[in-house]
Amino acid sequence: MNPGRGDTAPDVARAVGGCSSFLLALHEFPDGDSLGSNLAMMRALQRLGKSVTLVAPTPPPERFGFLPGFQDIVALDTLDRPVSGFECIFLIDCSDPGRAGLGPDDLRQAELVVNIDHHPSNALFGHVNYVDPKASAAAEQVRAVIASLGVALDREMALCLYVAVSTDTGGFRFENTTAETHRLAAELLDLGVEPGPVGEIIHDTRTVSSLRLVQRMLQTLSFAAGGRIAWVVVTRRMLEECGATDDEVEGLVGYPRMIDSVDVSFLLQEMPDGAVRVALRSKKDFDVGAVAAALGGGGHRKAAGCVLRGTVEEVLSRVLEETKKLFPEEPAGPPAEAGPRPGTPEEDATVWSPCGRPV
Ligand SMILES: [Mn+2]
The missing domain is CATH 3.10.310.30 (Diaminopimelate Epimerase; Chain A, domain 1)
Structure with missing residues (x-):
């Protein structure tokens, strides 16, 4: 296999076909794309009769607890065997294995590492590197991999993918949103995802x-x-x-x-x-x-x-x-240096209002 960023969804499907045990790893402080993409992939692999363990280096936020499979996520430090005990390791939405709490030795000993990501800074650490910076969310790539695996999306996978895409695009507002993103969203709504209640949970609910x-x-x-x-x-x-x-x-x-x-x-x-x-x-x-x-x-x-x-x-x-350095033309000066020191706003009197005046 030639490691490179040019691998595609069919390459991933071909590479993992013979494996039976999979480790999927969330990145630290997992967001909606990390959780949704990995949970959808887990479910698709389970559909193929594979044994799948999804680990998290830090606890996933409880507000995503409604995602199917969320309760099955295992803390990385409670894993019952070494990482190399799995035939295949998937890292999705993770630009660097360190972000998933995995060390260089963990990956060196692994038989097959699949890297699916849309961060341009991705370190291309996998045996298979399906890296596509044009994807709005890793979920777009996961959708393609699931199709290449020949698994039909169900409503649960659709919900996971929708949450992933909707969070990474800020509710389909960010510039990474494309026609492809909306085509995927349409497909997911056709499978029964309800954008109103889901959007309320992921975008408009706070403690x-x-x-x-x-x-x-x-x-x-x-x-x-x-x-x-x-x-x-x-x-x-x-x-x-x-x-x-x-x-x-x-x-x-x-x-x-x-x-x-x-x-x-x-x-x-x-x-x-x-x-x-x-x-x-x-x-x-x-x-x-x-x-x-x-x-x-x-x-x-x-x-x-x-x-x-x-x-x-x-x-x-x-x-x-x-x-x-991004603003070479801006002279240094007020209000440039006038803001409060971090963490000590009370002591350090000046707090600047949005219009640039002290309040
Ligand atoms: Mn992402």
Whole structure:
């Protein structure tokens, strides 16, 4: 087999045909695409009589608990055998095996690693690499693989794929949405998916603690590059004060991005192990994937991320330094450096309103 990114859905189907035991691995802090794509693939492989185990390196968010098969997800650290004990390992929607909690040895010992992903930064770590950056969600590729396996989609698989596509496209609004995405959505609705109730759960339902966290987080809203960069911070203390969990931080980077003047936004999230997760978003042609890559992470042009060591303040200055390179023409100056220091908005008086004036 020639490893490369040029493999296709039929290549995947051919490669896995003789295998009987499969390990599917979610990426850490799994989102709707990771969960939906893997659960649909699990169900399709089970239909073919395969033995399938789906593992998660971090607990999947309970709000996705309605997805068929969700209760069968196993914590990676409770796995009853080594990863190499499976004939085939599937990594879906995962640009790097480290994100699934798998080490280089795990994959080196594996007989067959199938890598299905739509992140342009994908590390092409599989024996089969079906990498398609034009896919709006990995679910589009999973749909093609299921077809190549000769399995008919059922309503349960359709629900999983719909949640995957709908979350990765922000409810079919993001630029990654294509005619193909809508054709897939139409097929899934034909199979009985109800977009109203599903959309309400995945896009419009929040816990009280997560809204309290939004309220607290927005107090840290700060700007640079004349208002074209905005960022927010979530510290351990804020999570504790609000009774919120780390998975409730997912997607909150969308708040600073909403501001009309803003082209690039990011969120710094202090993690339990002392690292800081950085989520980056952009508008227009600003490539935050390149920013994330320069900081050791990866992702798409308009949505990317990385994890850095250091205090929140140290990480902030590194991320700011990189993001400011996207705006070479912007002079440094107010409100560029005037925002509050992360995590200490009360002490550090100035909080800037969306119109760029202190509030
Ligand atoms: Mn995805």
